[in-house]
Amino acid sequence: MKKILFIILISIIFCNISAQDISYARSIISELSSQKFHGRGYKDGGIDSAACFIENQFKEIGLKPIEKTFFQEFNFPTNIFHHIKLAFDEKLLEPAIDYLPNIHSCNVSDDFLTIKIDEKIRNNPKKLNKLIPKIKGKVLFLNRFETKDKTALNWYDNVAISNPYNAAGIIVLDSSFTYNIAEYYPQFTHFLIQLAPKSFPEKNVKKVHCEIKKDYVKNFPAKNIVSYLQGQEYSDSFIVITAHYDHLGKLENNIFPGANDNASGIAMMLDLAKNIKQQNFRPRYSLVFIALTGEEVGLFGSKYFVDNPIIDLKKIKFLINLDMVGTGSSGISVVNATIFKEQFNKLKQINDDNNFITNISQRGAACNSDHCPFFEKGVPSFFIYTTGKEFNEYHNTKDKADSIPLTAYEGLFNLIKLFIYSF
Structure with missing residues (x-):
């Protein structure tokens, strides 16, 4: 019925x-x-x-x-971003188009020298150990896009988030490009930025200028x-x-x-x-x-x-x-x-x-x-x-x-x- x-x-x-x-x-x-x-x-x-x-x-x-x-x-x-600016060797990049800041990033306004870890360096313990002492205070570029290996990807993610080498900032080059504002971690003592694939630098960047002004409400x-x-x-x-x-x-x-x-x-x-x-x-x-x-x-x-x-x-x-x-x-x-x-x-x-x-x-x-x-x-x-x-x-x-x-x-x-x- x-x-x-x-x-x-x-x-x-x-x-x-x-x-x-x-x-x-x-x-x-x-x-x-x-x-x-x-x-x-x-x-x-x-x-x-x-x-x-x-x-x-x-x-x-x-x-x-x-x-x-x-x-x-x-x-x-x-977190609320009030101002953000990023430039590679004086070339200004467009926020939300060329790059995305991680919501946990620290406030900053300065120029930084750079250093890079790619798959050749990550897979060579001798080269990596030689590079690590030079990272402190610099902006570290991570070439995450070069691998699909799960263990390697986890390594890049851990470095980006925990910043074990005391970089002033970390810029991740990855194949994905999506913005996220969810609160997962305590506020970082470094700034973290994801770069859009179309905006990967054609040659090594020597100097990064970064400005971030945000409030944790x-x-x-x-x-x-x-x-x-x-x-x-x-x-x-x-x-x-x-x-x-x-x-x-x-x-x-x-x-x-x-x-x-x-x-x-x-x-x-x-x-x-x-x-x-x-x-x-x-x-x-x-x-x-x-x-x-x-x-x-x-x-x-x-x-x-x-x-x-x-x-x-x-x-x-x-x-x-x-x-x-x-x-x-x-x-x-x-x-x-x-x-x-x-x-x-x-x-x-x-x-x-x-x-x-x-x-x-x-x-x-x-x-x-x-x-x-x-x-x-x-x-x-x-x-x-x-x-x-x-x-x-x-x-x-x-x-x-x-x-x-x-x-x-x-x-x-x-x-x-x-x-x-x-x-």
């Missing part, structure tokens, strides 16, 4: 599925990744402007706050944005949709737009809220939509929410976390699929019946996005992200709204919508 009712319900919902308008999602992604939000980081008010924008979207959709305000305010520690003010839509039957039991809205900010005048990561997830969350609010028949369970912050620096927003919940976590029927849903040529991946097999099988069956997504891959538990703190508190949850090689920009300045393909966006939207209604 329950299955028959669900089939009837799906038929009713399908009458309105065509009303889903991808132009709304694109407008949200375009707005959040625009220059005026400064990369949704912790400098120049970008993150606060983004929070107010999302709050206004919740209001326009017609959602309600759970408490007196949509904002759940808290603090977390973070122990209590940066932040806010999650939480809204509520009452369910058809259960007002105090919830399906929760989460997505983080913070990103990497900017270095000097170069912003990290964060269109896929994670303006796309926020767009889908808002799109679902808008669409379901317009339906004549709501889901049985109430819906809670949470725009989380502090994800990029260490899942701080989701950690704070589960430690200070404004709804009973035990009454969350299921949680869906959306992070990077702007591709999809090869389908989607579902983290926690092997943990919550019944819910995954239901999700997959809905897709099999409707051919929304080309492929649904199942993954086990992984603490790689904002579902994790909820999951660790016993909340059944999925983290869903799209997969595909049609757009590979990640944590760089090219993750732009006009480039994001949204290949599987409509299919994923409809899949999640029917999954919500299936409870």
Whole structure:
């Protein structure tokens, strides 16, 4: 009987599925990744402007706050770069384009002589031991890109982070080029910089000029944005949709737009809220939509929410976390699929019946996005992200709204919508 009712319900919902308008999602992604939000980081008010924008979207959709305000305010520690400059032999390099500073770097303003360790030196103990006493106080170039050997890569990483030879600064030449602002280590006594492959020097650099001015802010003010839509039957039991809205900010005048990561997830969350609010028949369970912050620096927003919940976590029927849903040529991946097999099988069956997504891959538990703190508190949850090689920009300045393909966006939207209604 329950299955028959669900089939009837799906038929009713399908009458309105065509009303889903991808132009709304694109407008949200375009707005959040625009220059005026400064990369949704912790400098120049970008993150606060983004929070107010999302709050206004919740209001326009017609959602309600759970408490007196949509904002759940808290603090977390973070580093903020105020100024950065790097030059090789008087040639000025462009931050975020040519190089990326490590968030744990020390403040500095000086000129330095240089020294280099490549694979020829690293693999020759005699040469390496002869070189080591000369490193102190200089800028050390590490040619990490020259090897794929795991042991060698770990050696380069250990030298870059622990700085055992007391270099004034370390510049890593590597094949990857992605920015990260997560807090993993204590503040360094050296500066650490990653160089873009296209900016590798053609000849040995004799002198490096480096300026870094940053602050470690122990209590940066932040806010999650939480809204509520009452369910058809259960007002105090919830399906929760989460997505983080913070990103990497900017270095000097170069912003990290964060269109896929994670303006796309926020767009889908808002799109679902808008669409379901317009339906004549709501889901049985109430819906809670949470725009989380502090994800990029260490899942701080989701950690704070589960430690200070404004709804009973035990009454969350299921949680869906959306992070990077702007591709999809090869389908989607579902983290926690092997943990919550019944819910995954239901999700997959809905897709099999409707051919929304080309492929649904199942993954086990992984603490790689904002579902994790909820999951660790016993909340059944999925983290869903799209997969595909049609757009590979990640944590760089090219993750732009006009480039994001949204290949599987409509299919994923409809899949999640029917999954919500299936409870």
